[in-house]
Amino acid sequence: MREHRLSGHLAAAFTIFIWGITFVSTKILLDVFTPIEILVFRFAIGYIALTLVYPQRMGIRSRSEEVLLMGAGLCGVTLYFLLENIALTYTYASNVGVIISIAPFFTAILAHLFLAGEKLSLNFFIGFIAAIMGIFLISFNGIMVLQLNPIGDLLAVLAAGVWAVYSVLTRKISGFGYHPIQTTRRIFFYGILFMMPALPFFNFNWSFKPFAQPVYLFNMLFLGLLASALCFVTWSLAVKRLGATKTAVYIYLVPVITVATSVIVLQERLTGMAVLGITLTLLGLFISEKQSAPGKSTSEQPEKSS
Numbered sequence: 001m002r003e004h005r006l007s008g009h010l011a012a013a014f015t016i017f018i019w020g021i022t023f024v025s026t027k028i029l030l031d032v033f034t035p036i037e038i039l040v041f042r043f044a045i046g047y048i049a050l051t052l053v054y055p056q057r058m059g060i061r062s063r064s065e066e067v068l069l070m071g072a073g074l075c076g077v078t079l080y081f082l083l084e085n086i087a088l089t090y091t092y093a094s095n096v097g098v099i100i101s102i103a104p105f106f107t108a109i110l111a112h113l114f115l116a117g118e119k120l121s122l123n124f125f126i127g128f129i130a131a132i133m134g135i136f137l138i139s140f141n142g143i144m145v146l147q148l149n150p151i152g153d154l155l156a157v158l159a160a161g162v163w164a165v166y167s168v169l170t171r172k173i174s175g176f177g178y179h180p181i182q183t184t185r186r187i188f189f190y191g192i193l194f195m196m197p198a199l200p201f202f203n204f205n206w207s208f209k210p211f212a213q214p215v216y217l218f219n220m221l222f223l224g225l226l227a228s229a230l231c232f233v234t235w236s237l238a239v240k241r242l243g244a245t246k247t248a249v250y251i252y253l254v255p256v257i258t259v260a261t262s263v264i265v266l267q268e269r270l271t272g273m274a275v276l277g278i279t280l281t282l283l284g285l286f287i288s289e290k291q292s293a294p295g296k297s298t299s300e301q302p303e304k305s306s
Helices: 002-029 035-053 063-088 093-114 122-140 150-176 180-202 214-242 244-265 272-288
Strands: none
Touching: 002 063, 002 214, 002 244, 035 063, 035 180, 035 214, 063 093, 063 150, 063 180, 093 122, 093 150, 093 244, 122 244, 122 272, 150 180, 150 214, 150 244, 180 214, 214 244, 244 272
């Protein structure tokens, strides 16, 4: 069981490392694409890749399973990424990365209400406070006045909320017994399907001309193949083996990775305050991960009916 949990931690850490970079990658693509265009191209690439890797059809056994998959597609693909991408048009990449980090708190509350074996503990709240303090320091990053954008920041908060719903749904879906690539592919299908009605309202353009420039082609492939196709599968694996709450706390690392990437790629400043914030964030992650009793995995507990 220790190896089982270790693979879950490794899957979560790998996923968050890739997702932490996506804020910067998306910021680059926003120079030539709209948020909805990035979303459609990204998940279309991901869906095609998953189909090629694992073409076996998925036979759903009940309507309730299909409804949960539809909900996961709506929350984890359509709403989350649309809100996140639009937020990036109003505020800084580092701001969005910081605000998204409150998702573990929302996830823990929902998991406590709807999933068995996902109880809240004192360590979780202590870790959350430490991480949020660190994230707050990262958000300053040497700026004496906190730069907030009401529209962009509110959209980022909403994105964190819908991601929490997605995390709980994927925990339930992981118990269905399907191959993770099959469930991820079905979630992508519904995510893309729910995007379609929004296309006319967002002036969607099917132009492929920007892909002639390597920088845009590389970033879109990165989002589609790694951040979507691969990482949604590894995240589902982590949620199945660790539980929704323990996996979600890895999101604390998103601002750490995002800020580091922003410094390298976007030449944003990194100060001593940000380094202190990173340290506190990592400490919060460590404390939060200690919430379960030794030898007891939340992923082994039965789920509550909802």
